[in-house]
Amino acid sequence: MSFLSLQGKTFCVEKVNLASLAQKFKTPLYVYSKASLIDQYLNLKSSFSRRPPLICYALKANSNFSLCRVFKEMGAGAEVVSGGELRQALRVGVSPSKILFSGVGKTRDEICFGIKRKILAFNVESFEELKALEKIAAQMRLRASVSVRINFPIKAKTHPHTVTSGDLSKFGVNEKEALLMYEWARNSKWLKIMGLHCHLGSQVFSSKPYLQAAHLAKNFIRQLAMRKISLSFVDMGGGFGVGDEKIDFSGIAGAYLKAFKEWPALGLILEPGRFLVAESGILLTRIVHVKAGGKRKFLIVDAGMNDFLRPALYGARHPLVLIERKSRKEEIFDVAGPVCESADFFARDLSLSAPKPGELLGVLNAGAYGFSMSSQYNFRPRAAEVLVQGKTARLIRRRETFADLIRSEA
Numbered sequence: 578m579s580f581l582s583l584q585g586k587t588f589c590v591e592k593v594n595l596a597s598l599a600q601k602f603k604t605p606l607y608v609y610s611k612a613s614l615i616d617q618y619l620n621l622k623s624s625f626s627r628r629p630p631l632i633c634y635a636l637k638a639n640s641n642f643s644l645c646r647v648f649k650e651m652g653a654g655a656e657v658v659s660g661g662e663l664r665q666a667l668r669v670g671v672s673p674s675k676i677l678f679s680g681v682g683k684t685r686d687e688i689c690f691g692i693k694r695k696i697l698a699f700n701v702e703s704f705e706e707l708k709a710l711e712k713i714a715a716q717m718r719l720r721a722s723v724s725v726r727i728n729f730p731i732k733a734k735t736h737p738h739t740v741t742s743g744d745l746s747k748f749g750v751n752e753k754e755a756l757l758m759y760e761w762a763r764n765s766k767w768l769k770i771m772g773l774h775c776h777l778g779s780q781v782f783s784s785k786p787y788l789q790a791a792h793l794a795k796n797f798i799r800q801l802a803m804r805k806i807s808l809s810f811v812d813m814g815g816g817f818g819v820g821d822e823k824i825d826f827s828g829i830a831g832a833y834l835k836a837f838k839e840w841p842a843l844g845l846i847l848e849p850g851r852f853l854v855a856e857s858g859i860l861l862t863r864i865v866h867v868k869a870g871g872k873r874k875f876l877i878v879d880a881g882m883n884d885f886l887r888p889a890l891y892g893a894r895h896p897l898v899l900i901e902r903k904s905r906k907e908e909i910f911d912v913a914g915p916v917c918e919s920a921d922f923f924a925r926d927l928s929l930s931a932p933k934p935g936e937l938l939g940v941l942n943a944g945a946y947g948f949s950m951s952s953q954y955n956f957r958p959r960a961a962e963v964l965v966q967g968k969t970a971r972l973i974r975r976r977e978t979f980a981d982l983i984r985s986e987a
């Protein structure tokens with residue numbers, strides 16, 4: 578995370594000292610760097626500048642208003658997967674003409690709302706959904722814009738939970754089914770064919786599956802053209818990995834350029850979530866106890882799997898740093914949260930300079946699928962979020978309280 582730096586003996590995000598933030602806002606605390614958000618967006622945009630895409634930020638990665646607003650102001654659209662995300666994108670000010678709605682189980686209410694607001698397209702995930710969508714559109718006497726999510730036979734190397742292609746996947750349809758759907762949609766006066774959608778998986782580092790998808794999408798669009806079906810855009814999804822490895826955008830951009838050159842007017846859409854926000858975020862947590870009586874030494878911290886689920890759910894490894902440098906002997910620790918679950922760990926066998934209770938740890942690359950996947954499990958109020966810009970830090974979500982936990986009980 579390039580916006581994290583050691584200044585003196587303490588880590589800072591941009592120009593703000595993390596120890597003082599933790600003091601002021603308490604822990605667990607999510608801290609984001611605005612400069613990082615902007616940088617990642619511009620980095621992606623410039624990588625694809627020879628065929629400029631519409632970047633539809635996938636809100637599921639982090640749907641905080643203030644973060645989404647940064648991308649909206651730079652011209653981004655949104656990819657949403659629920660009525661809640663759709664409303665949040667609209668609230669942020671994203672034009673409906675830049676909003677895509679994916680998901681295998683959109684409800685009637687969600688579909689009605691999307692049609693009414695005239696979103697750019699529904700990413701349709703089954704023939705059954707296409708028919709339901711048409712029926713609703715006909716009842717509303719409004720046209721619905723559609724893009725079919727194709728599940729190309731491509732294997733993207735990632736955690737089994739984040740693979741979204743292949744026969745076992747619930748997402749999208751195969752090419753044969755997709756062709757039938759486009760032909761059926763063409764004959765409906767309530768459906769408007771807009772695009773082709775695919776998304777291979779998440780946290781993908783290899784460019785190979787993207788190159789294969791570009792090739793298959795090109796062949797598919799040719800098949801549509803032979804049937805006199807034309808598209809406004811091709812949506813190649815998101816999934817770009819974040820971590821030690823770096824993804825080769827120039828290879829992917831080159832493949833898209835080549836694959837779609839015979840259709841210069843065809844719009845290109847990308848749907849990144851993680852790439853835009855992961856590195857911008859750090860989760861601050863305080864050490865409650867150093868538990869050393871047994872065979873292993875545990876650092877028990879005040880953030881748990883309810884605050885940050887990725888290590889427990891995917892075995893994800895996020896770097897952990899001591900926020901204030903101390904020159905002490907390194908020792909090996911397991912870092913665990915307070916939640917009543919054996920999976921509630923952030924790291925195993927981590928070498929740290931013998932931290933003491935009360936000291937701060939930072940979980941890095943926590944900006945994506947961190948807060949957005951957090952819960953109130955164990956009746957724990959959810960963390961606060963802060964956005965840093967230069968020397969200033971702004972609270973962008975207050976910490977929940979006990980009153981929030983019981984608010985909806987009847």
Ligand code: LLP
Nearest residue numbers: 635776779780815816817848849850851946
């Ligand atoms: N578009 C579609 C249709 C998707 O299903 C997803 C992610 C994205 C875009 C954005 O993918 P990204 O660029 O963020 O990889 N909770 C998991 C990730 C689940 C992603 C699901 N779909 C994690 O923490 O790794």
